[in-house]
Amino acid sequence: MSKVKILLSLFMGIALLFPQMSKACTNFLITKNASADKSVMISYAADSHDLYGELYYWPGQQWPEGAMLDVYEWDTGKYLGKIKQASETYTVIGNINEHQVAIAETTFGGRKELRDTTGIIDYGSLIYIALQRSKSARQAIKVMTELVAEYGYYSSGESFSIADKNEAWVMEMIGKGVGNKGAVWVARLIPDGMVSGHANQARITNFPMNDPENCLFSEDVIEFAKTQKYFDGKKKNFSFADAYAPLDYGALRFCEARVWSGFRLMNPEMEKYEDYVKGESSERLPLWIKPSKPVSYRDLQNIMRDHFEGTSMDMTKDAGAGAFGKPYRFRPLTWKVDEKEYFNERAIATQQTGFSFVAQLRSYIVPDAVGGVLWFGVDDAATSVYVPIYCGINSIPENFKVGNGSLLEYSSTSAFWIFNRVSNQAYSRYNLMIEDIKKVQTRLEDKFEDYAPVIEQAAKHLHQLDPAKAKEFITEYSLAQSKLTFDAWKDLDEFLMVKYLDGNLHKEENGVFLKNEHGNPYHAEFPGYSKEYYQKIVDETGEKLKMKKLPGEESTH
Structure with a gap:
């Protein structure tokens, strides 16, 4: 790449x-x-x-x-x-x-x-x-x-x-x-x-x-x-x-495994090739x-958001997922312990993605300017939004434009940077934050899907009258949805910061934080960790962290 x-x-x-x-x-x-x-x-x-x-x-x-x-x-x-x-x-x-x-x-x-x-x-x-x-x-x-x-x-x-x-x-x-x-x-x-x-x-x-x-x-x-x-x-x-x-084994486990995972989501019969991608079968x-x-x-x-969920390779389940079920493993991909080499799974969705897309090419929609759509997103596909970019547009959204920031130059108007702000927050408390991210992600992508037939019908009608006006129309639509998405993600970034401040959980309903009758925040909740994670701590530490009573002490806990 x-x-x-x-x-x-x-x-x-x-x-x-x-x-x-x-x-x-x-x-x-x-x-x-x-x-x-x-x-x-x-x-x-x-x-x-x-x-x-x-x-x-x-x-x-x-x-x-x-x-x-x-x-x-x-x-x-x-x-x-x-x-x-x-x-x-x-x-x-x-x-x-x-x-x-x-x-x-x-x-x-x-x-x-x-x-x-x-x-x-x-x-x-x-x-x-x-x-x-x-x-x-x-x-x-x-x-x-x-x-x-x-x-x-x-x-x-x-x-x-x-x-x-x-x-x-x-x-x-x-x-x-x-x-x-x-x-x-x-x-x-x-x-x-x-x-x-x-x-x-x-x-x-x-x-x-x-x-x-x-x-x-x-x-x-x-x-x-x-x-x-x-x-x-x-x-x-x-x-x-x-x-x-x-x-070789790496080609199977890191490469063919991703193809298999996408295939199984399109046809459950492909589950049978799990042994192949693990190097345990020769049936290609x-x-x-x-x-x-x-x-x-x-x-x-x-499919582009997959982390092997629901399989024996599910990245939210093994030890590397940590306390919050994070389906990401920071590099290197392989490492050694006692001179033996081990590895992390490599899923379709990964934190280091720069951009991803789904190109939708349609012969039944005339003109081509409206028929071709690049559903485009930046950063990790699992925590990104696919925005409709029609192939007939004549300018690029400011938030996606080349030159608006770089990997070493932060830009407050760059979609890449605002999506990274959200995803990097999520990596710290994934199992909770991903639910908030999915709500906004789904709301936006549902909206794009609902609006598409109306937008495309209007664009086709305009094309019959004036092809140039049709291109202007789909350009304005693509630019507007890109800006809408950027603004929604900027709000999400701020929302996550407040809701999960210092590992606590502040009460909210439909994205609005709740206050008590005096106009002040409710006491923060402490979500803690899962039962499974607490059990792991006990298994590893034994009596070390067990609460004890001093002689004559009455428990106040």
């Missing part, structure tokens, strides 16, 4: 700047007939301890002949080189463009020797350049693969979710090492009615080699593996993932599955 900061300038100064992000993201893909409203959807959590959550924006434009684009690595900001600019680029809002094309990614790394440090195109550049140049998912795949073939692929192994309003694809790519310009890759169309996912581990194994409508791949993907001695069998037995990113998790019922965009938003 990588942190993104992108600045666009004119000819000979055009640049994509990409500060640091780390390897830890999650994607799910939902096809038309697997979704509740016949939309195509992809979700993405951009997880990094170094990522500042903001919403990127490139307005579409025409470019003069001979224009060049400076490319900087997404992970480090390192200058990689120049490439030819397209004659026309399309407007991009975050990870969706004006034609309802959306792209997300997760890094699987793979074989280290295949990193080409002389390449010009890194995976972050591929995403945002392809979005600026593509009207469909298939075209995005063509743009991405042609770019790395011409200019070289700089990054390690990567899985991409590439979707438009009709199709969803998973493409996996890895370089060929210094001196071998280009990349080997496979792209598979997710069958309609199915859902898929990936989370930092290559997942394409065997694939059809004579079905270009449903599977695309580089010509040398198998031969290169043979020359590198990664594979020596028959073509029909070739597995991309096994050749270029062999599984499939690349795609059929959900037990249609998946809505609200369902997908809530």
